[in-house]
Amino acid sequence: MQFLLTLLVAAIAAVQTVSFNSQVKRSDPVLVRAVIDGDTIDVTTFGRVRLLGIDAPEIGRGFDTAAPFSREARDRLVSLILHRWIRLEQEGALLDAYNRHLAYVMREDGVFVNAALVGDGLARVSARVPLSRLPELEKAEAEAKAFRRGMWGEAPQIPSASYTRRSGRVKSSAPKTKTPRGKRRKTRKSKS
Numbered sequence: 001m002q003f004l005l006t007l008l009v010a011a012i013a014a015v016q017t018v019s020f021n022s023q024v025k026r027s028d029p030v031l032v033r034a035v036i037d038g039d040t041i042d043v044t045t046f047g048r049v050r051l052l053g054i055d056a057p058e059i060g061r062g063f064d065t066a067a068p069f070s071r072e073a074r075d076r077l078v079s080l081i082l083h084r085w086i087r088l089e090q091e092g093a094l095l096d097a098y099n100r101h102l103a104y105v106m107r108e109d110g111v112f113v114n115a116a117l118v119g120d121g122l123a124r125v126s127a128r129v130p131l132s133r134l135p136e137l138e139k140a141e142a143e144a145k146a147f148r149r150g151m152w153g154e155a156p157q158i159p160s161a162s163y164t165r166r167s168g169r170v171k172s173s174a175p176k177t178k179t180p181r182g183k184r185r186k187t188r189k190s191k192s
Contacts, residue, residue: 023132024090024132030085031083032086035077035082038070039054039055041105043088052090052114055124055126057151058070059071068151069150076116086113088101090103090104091131118137120150124151125138
């Protein structure tokens with residue numbers, strides 16, 4: 001009985017995979033005009049495109065602080081596709097909440113850009129619905145974690161204590177003694 005249940009689940013998964021693959025629409029070649037951040041680009045014909053299934057750290061605009069690895073993600077995306085011809089593969093919802101097109105990005109030489117960013121540890125998988133290329137993205141993320149690439153590597157540098165200490169206040173290195181009421185007080189060193 002367990003075998004039949006497993007076989008049934010595998011058959012349903014295969015049918016779903018085939019149906020997702022048949023819904024992928026591939027564009028004609030388009031030129032990348034600009035890279036906005038680590039997961040958003042501007043292309044001819046379509047305008048703004050959000051890379052499907054991934055999330056790169058936010059650059060930070062205005063008063064927001066840039067997240068660690070946000071500039072590296074944007075720079076890597078620039079090196080991969082800026083002023084190059086690409087093809088967009090769309091499946092599922094065509095637009096996101098910000099009216100950007102959602103798509104996988106494929107270079108003309110076959111490089112799957114979404115997976116390249118994830119594999120470099122500069123983006124993470126963020127798919128919330130089943131996608132045809134989700135296994136590729138998950139494999140790239142697992143490799144990035146295993147090899148400690150990008151955001152999966154060392155923690156970003158944290159400012160030293162002297163950077164965060166309030167100016168004008170210097171901590172005393174004098175030992176503390178107990179007062180008669182059980183409270184602590186600092187002992188003063190005598191001036192000689």
